[in-house]
Amino acid sequence: MHVDTANTQGNTNIGLYAFATDTYCVLGPEAENLKPQLEAVLNVPVVVTTIAGTSLAGVFLAGNAQTLLIPDIAFEHEIKALKQAGVSVQSVSTTHTALGNNIVANEHGALIGPMFSEQQRAHIEKLLGVETHLFRIAETEVVGSGMIITTKGGLIHSQATQFEQDMAQDILRLPRLLPGTVNFGSPYVRSGIIANSNGFLIGSSSGGPEITNADEALGFIDA
Numbered sequence: 001m002h003v004d005t006a007n008t009q010g011n012t013n014i015g016l017y018a019f020a021t022d023t024y025c026v027l028g029p030e031a032e033n034l035k036p037q038l039e040a041v042l043n044v045p046v047v048v049t050t051i052a053g054t055s056l057a058g059v060f061l062a063g064n065a066q067t068l069l070i071p072d073i074a075f076e077h078e079i080k081a082l083k084q085a086g087v088s089v090q091s092v093s094t095t096h097t098a099l100g101n102n103i104v105a106n107e108h109g110a111l112i113g114p115m116f117s118e119q120q121r122a123h124i125e126k127l128l129g130v131e132t133h134l135f136r137i138a139e140t141e142v143v144g145s146g147m148i149i150t151t152k153g154g155l156i157h158s159q160a161t162q163f164e165q166d167m168a169q170d171i172l173r174l175p176r177l178l179p180g181t182v183n184f185g186s187p188y189v190r191s192g193i194i195a196n197s198n199g200f201l202i203g204s205s206s207g208g209p210e211i212t213n214a215d216e217a218l219g220f221i222d223a
Contacts, residue, residue, distance in 0.1 A: 002199030002220055004041050005206065006034055012183050012203030015148070018194045019061035019068075019100060020044070022151065024087055025194070026068075028055025034194075034201065041199040047085040049078050052097070058190065062103035062144060063090075064110070067128050071097035090127045094120060100190070104147045108173040111135035111143045133171055137164055138187065145188045151197045152219020155180050158187040178217035182206050189214075 006014050008031040017031035018038065025038050025046045035046050051060040052073045063069045070079065072093045082089050094116070096102055102113040103124070110132040112124060125132040137146040138159035146157035147168065153176040156165055160179055169177040182192030183205040192203035195218055202211055215221045 002041060003211065003215055004037055004199075004201055005204040005211070006037055006201045007204045008033055012205040013191045014201060014203055015189075015191045015193050016056050016058045019057050019063075020194050020196045021063070021065050021068075022196045022198070023065060024085060025196070026051070026057045026061055026082065026087075028057045030055035037201055038194065041201055042194070042196050043198040044196065045085065047082060047087070049081045050075075051078055057100075058194070059098050059100045062099040062105060064105045064107050064128055064130065066107065069099050069103065069124070069127060071099055073097050092120075092124065092127070098142075099144070101142045101145045104144045104149060104172075104190075105130065105132075106149055106151070106172050106174075109133070109171040111137075111147070111168060111171060113141040113143050115141055131171070135164075135168070137168070142188075145190050148190045148193045148195055148200075148218070149174060149177075150195050150200075150218050153177060153217050155189045155193070155214050155217040157189065175219060176217065178213060180213040180217060181210055182214070184210070 017028040019026045051057050068089050072091045114134045135143050138157045154174045158179045158181050183203040194201045
């Protein structure tokens, strides 16, 4: 099964607690109940650790298959745990520490919020090894909150313009990118989904049409 619904302690904003790639998933300890589902659906090892002393791995982490970006407020023992799990970690010095909210990236490109300076953009570009672009989605700067992507496709904020949708799809070279919501109407789709190219967990408040739309957008069913 490539899709399942979930919550943690009644909270359906499961995407706040995890960051996933096709080789690993980082999960905050307060959401450790999700570990069996994540291992089954994503089919990757799950590393349970705090990030900056919190369980909000999805808020603080961003990156692609080559590089995991972590804010410099993270503790050394957290970075050590990730490196011991075989994760390539790079620290980013910034006051905008919620990297997961502010960056969406893959092996082809990255979109970062305009709160970053040109110097920071260039540094992030170097760390990720892909071309990066300052970007807004639906008049918000938190581009990471407004998108969730896999190698097969992506889901974007329901109020994204067609221009934003087309640009994001082109920069990230996504086979498909569809607008949508999670958890009964939230446009901040990353907060409600944990995904990689093998499957995804979606918040259990999500309705059937939201789940079907995410299934299509992320590339698991044909349009």
